[in-house]
Amino acid sequence: MPVGPLAVSDEVSLELGWKVGKATAEALGQPFPGNPAEEVVVKMVEQLDRKGKRHGKGFYEYPADAKKHLWDGLAEHFPLAGEQPGLEEVKQRLLYIQALESARCLEENVLTHPADGDVGSIFGIGFPAWTGGTLSFIDTIGVAKFVEECDRLAKEYGSRFAVSPALRERAVKNLPFHG
Numbered sequence: 001m002p003v004g005p006l007a008v009s010d011e012v013s014l015e016l017g018w019k020v021g022k023a024t025a026e027a028l029g030q031p032f033p034g035n036p037a038e039e040v041v042v043k044m045v046e047q048l049d050r051k052g053k054r055h056g057k058g059f060y061e062y063p064a065d066a067k068k069h070l071w072d073g074l075a076e077h078f079p080l081a082g083e084q085p086g087l088e089e090v091k092q093r094l095l096y097i098q099a100l101e102s103a104r105c106l107e108e109n110v111l112t113h114p115a116d117g118d119v120g121s122i123f124g125i126g127f128p129a130w131t132g133g134t135l136s137f138i139d140t141i142g143v144a145k146f147v148e149e150c151d152r153l154a155k156e157y158g159s160r161f162a163v164s165p166a167l168r169e170r171a172v173k174n175l176p177f178h179g
Contacts, residue, residue, distance in 0.1 A: 009041075009058070009059065010052045010053050010058035010059050010060050011052070012052070013051060013053070013054050014044050014045055014050065014058050014059075015045055015051035016052075018041050018045040021038060021041070021042075040078065043077065044058065048073070048077065050071065053068075057071065058071070059074065092149070092153075093157065093161075095128070095131070095137060096149060096153060096161065097160065098127055098134055099121075099134040099137050099138050099146070100150060100161065100167075101134075102121055102133075102135055103134075103135065103138065103164070103167050103177075104164060104167075105117060106135065106177070107166045107167070114135040114136075114177040115178075117134055117177075118133020118136050119133060121133045121135075136177070138176075138177060139176040139177050139178055143167070143174065143175065143176060143177075144171040144172075146171070147163050147167060147168055150163045151163065
């Protein structure tokens with residue numbers, strides 16, 4: 001059985017993620033910035049009553065007498081787009097969004113050193129070890145090239161790929177994360 005975001009979300013509970021999102025928005029006093037994944041969770045919990053393993057149904061079915069398996073209704077409620085991105089584009093989107101978030105964490109002092117981001121990204125979120133970690137990944141590509149590619153991704157896929165002013169300035173000054 002493949003392990004991935006669907007399986008982890010089901011195991012932890014889609015309902016929990018939904019509740020956390022609602023509580024966060026309430027605590028902030030404003031709607032939490034949405035993303036495509038949030039829209040899926042809201043639909044699964046609120047409209048389809050599929051809250052995860054604890055409730056016996058989520059992205060997966062949990063029959064008592066058999067192995068769990070993907071819910072047959074996924075394709076009906078979440079049909080594939082007519083045009084699918086190529087494998088390399090998907091890989092790039094996955095790597096870049098994680099690296100971009102690590103750069104933001106460093107800017108906001110959630111991380112205090114680039115090495116912490118690299119180690120945490122490999123051991124904490126499973127970022128590919130061959131990259132050296134998220135911030136080393138940016139350095140290897142080159143900060144300017146990374147920013148240029150994020151700009152392209154933002155145009156194509158939305159503001160979640162938007163680069164912060166601090167990262168843009170780092171690119172202009174050609175300052176890597178690791179000195």
